[in-house]
Amino acid sequence: MAFVRTVRTRVRVRYAETDQMGVVYHSNYFPWMEMGRVELCRANGIRYRDLEANDGILLAVAEVACRFHHPARYDDEVDIDAFIIKAHPRMVTFGYRMTHAETGRKLATGETRHVFVGRDMKPCKLPPKYFEVFGIDPRQE
Amino acid sequence: MAFVRTVRTRVRVRYAETDQMGVVYHSNYFPWMEMGRVELCRANGIRYRDLEANDGILLAVAEVACRFHHPARYDDEVDIDAFIIKAHPRMVTFGYRMTHAETGRKLATGETRHVFVGRDMKPCKLPPKYFEVFGIDPRQE
């Protein structure tokens, strides 16, 4: 199975996600990015939920960043493009590009860096059977 | 130790809690109620966190309701009065009254009913040592 580089997920802005400025409150872009990376994993053959439940591998968030270009508004449909920037057996960095579905206007770009951890929240090495999911070269093991 | 009937907790409205109507989005009153009941437990000698961690007793939410009288706005200070409406070894119902701290105006009233469950999310009986916390008559056991 070829590695899927980028996955697009669509979300509609909820009223709950707006603030009194009349736009989406900035922290609400992060759950959208989360939706994007979960769908990217799914496209590469794995449910993030199973990774946690079956193998006790969690992706602890180590660092996040987001740049806001244009505000998303209530009821807008937003496309989230998620892709992997770099990955190795201890860490993975995802990138995101969020655009207004109707106009294609760029809304925000983001990045999240994750560390693979066990249920005890201690860093661990990703089992080789999951290398493909994150596009890790097996020789990196 | 005498049972504390009502505990008042103060919260300041966050920008993130408003919506584009310029008022607090309705679902955000529920985390405030949660803060109220947690402080009520603390006033009665127990950290809810320890109940979960030490005894594996969780308060699963079975039913909630809230009536909104007047909107809370950004940066308002809100007083949450939490009290127990009824409790027995399998269930507890909390009541809440939220008022605008500065003016005393009633903002909302709520109710949440909880079932005691174990870590497996199955209903269980509250251990007698915790009866006092919830004001349960020991003869109810």
Added chain:
Amino acid sequence: MAFVRTVRTRVRVRYAETDQMGVVYHSNYFPWMEMGRVELCRANGIRYRDLEANDGILLAVAEVACRFHHPARYDDEVDIDAFIIKAHPRMVTFGYRMTHAETGRKLATGETRHVFVGRDMKPCKLPPKYFEVFGIDPRQE
């Protein structure tokens, strides 16, 4: 156009919506209900966003309730059925039934009552052109 009684909207549980109990935090069902009623309005020919933007009519939340039957979990797909319980020119009550998409298991049932208000948050009467959207009998005007 015939009045659409019930609309089904599907949502996938976000990681952000879970809590440390491993289930969806209870207040997060309310934004789902909001999604349900917005789609019900859309199915009856009106974008809630236009109602606000063009006519300055807002649906202020007056009362909400939810009963939780079975917990929703991360990555579950949830179907939200939204319908109108009663409506007249000053008020509308929506009902909701949330089920686990894969198994059909009932997760929660809810109700939200709304008052039509103007931009000043004062109660107002719904303009007759919108009666159909909420299934209001024109003779009620």
Added chain:
Amino acid sequence: MAFVRTVRTRVRVRYAETDQMGVVYHSNYFPWMEMGRVELCRANGIRYRDLEANDGILLAVAEVACRFHHPARYDDEVDIDAFIIKAHPRMVTFGYRMTHAETGRKLATGETRHVFVGRDMKPCKLPPKYFEVFGIDPRQE
């Protein structure tokens, strides 16, 4: 009045802010930072709410970043230190340091960059009367 460089705000972790990993969900650190910068403004003599209401000046979020060092957990008290990294009449960058109140352990560090905008969301220049609040040198005008 001397310019206050750093303000400390304390917050207690809400159950609603945790996720199924048993720690605070990463996006929830951003509303904490918001609380921090609002208190920093207050310490320097201005309510952010009045800036919006009276002068129509809003701080649109242009860029955010957060680095997570150690997870915050339910019921922990967290100290948020907020300070200004740089400011000029069109833009302000805040920095944040979040620590575990009891142990002093560093939890997270963040940064948010804001553009001053009018009610129309278009960039504007901060009126000189507010320069002091953000520690802007009046000669920068």
